[in-house]
Amino acid sequence: MGVKERGQQRPPLEGRSLECEGDVNHSAKTPAPASPQYTGPDPSESPMSRYDRNQATRNHRSNPCCFCWCCCCSCSWNEDRNRRRRFSRDTKLEAVPYCEVCSKPTSEEVDSWASSFEKLMKNPAGRNIFREFLRTEYSEENMLFWLACEELKKDHSKHSIEEKTRMIYEDYVSILSPKEVSLDSRVREVINRRMQEPSCHTFDDAQLQIYTLMHRDSYPRFLNSSIYKALLQNISRSSSES
Template structure:
C-alpha cells in the first residue's frame, strides 16, 4: 500500500512594489500686483515713482469698501437704558420751563400795580411770609426772585386762584377753572406745579362741576411750598438784600 505524498505548502508570493510618483510642487502664492504710480513729495517739484502695492487693492481697502459708512451719534445717557427716558424727560421739561417762564394767563398781570413800599414794609417781609404775600409790592419782588429759580409758575398759580375767587359768573368761573387746570395742573403743561396725588384726585373730582373753590387745596399746598422752600432763599438773595441796602443808603443820606 502506497503512502500518501506529503502536503507541499505554497511558496509565498513576493510583494509587488508600485512606484509612487513624485509629489507635484505646490506653486507659491504670487505677490500682489504692483502698479506704478506717481507720488509727489511735499516740497519737491519732481514726482517720485512708487512701485509698491496699489493701496486701493489692499485687503483692508477691499473690506472698507464693503462696509457702509455709519454716522455714530453719541448718547448723552449711555450708562444705562433705564435712565435715558428720565434724563431726556427732565431736560425737555426744564427747557420748556425756561422758554415759557414769561408766558402767563390773561387774567394774571405781568406786574401788579402797586405803590412804592415803605422801609417798614420791606423790613416786615423778612419777619412774616404772610405780610410779604399780602403786599402787592412784596409779591412783585418775590415773583421776580422766583423767576430766577425757574419756579415762577407757583406764584402765577397762586395769583390765578385768587382771581378765580373774585369771579361771580358761572360761565366765566368754568372757563377760568379750565384754563388754570390746563396751565398749571395738567402734566402736559410746561408750567405744571408740584402737587401730590391726593390733591390731584380732589381737583379731578371738582372739575366735573368747577367752582371758585376748586383749587383751594392745591393753592394751600403751593403756598406752603413757597413758604418753606423758596422764602428762606429769598431772604438771602441779592434781590432782597439790594432793597435793604437801598433803605440803609436812603436813611443815611437824610
C-alpha cells in the first residue's frame, strides 16, 4: 500500500536509541579532563585580589540577622558589643597608676578591718589591699573614683577644682568611659546640675553611693578572699617571729 494507515506515526527522535542515529558512539567520547590539582596561588593574581574574594565569601556567611539585639553569634551588633566589653576589661587590667604611700600595717590594724569597713577605708594600707582585691573583680574603678573625690575635697583653687571635676566626670561618670561607675539616675541628675558650677562637693552624693556599694557588695567577699587571708597569715607569722 502506498498510503500510510491513519494513526501510524513515526516514533519521536527522543525515543530512538543513540546508536541508531549514526555510527558515532557517544559513550566513547573524549573522557572528561581530570580535576586540576592545586599547585599554589597563581603568580599572576595579587594577594589583595585573593583577600577581597575571600572577604566577600566570609561576609556573605556572617550577614547580621534581622534583629540586631538577638543572641546570634553572627550578629554584627553582638560582635561590637563583645568587642567593647573586651576593651573595657583590658582597660581595667592596666597597670596600677599609683598606690598610696603607707607603712606596713600591724596585726591589730589588719584584724580591725574585719570588724569595720570604715577602719579599712581610713587606713592607707587597708585601701591598697582592698583595691588589689577589687582589681580581681574588675571593679577597681569604684575605689579610684572614691579616691579622686577625696582628693577633690582637699583642693581650694577654683581653676584646679574645675579641671579635676571635668576629669572625674569624663573618667568615671560619662557613659562613654570604660571606667564608668554604677550610679542611679537621680545621682546623675544631681551631678549634671552641679557641673554647671563645679565645686569640691560636686560628687558628694555619687561618692556616698559608691562607698555604700563597696561596703555592701565587695567588702563581705573581701573578708573571705584569699588576698585578705594570706595577709592575716603573713602578719601573724611576722609577729610570732619577732
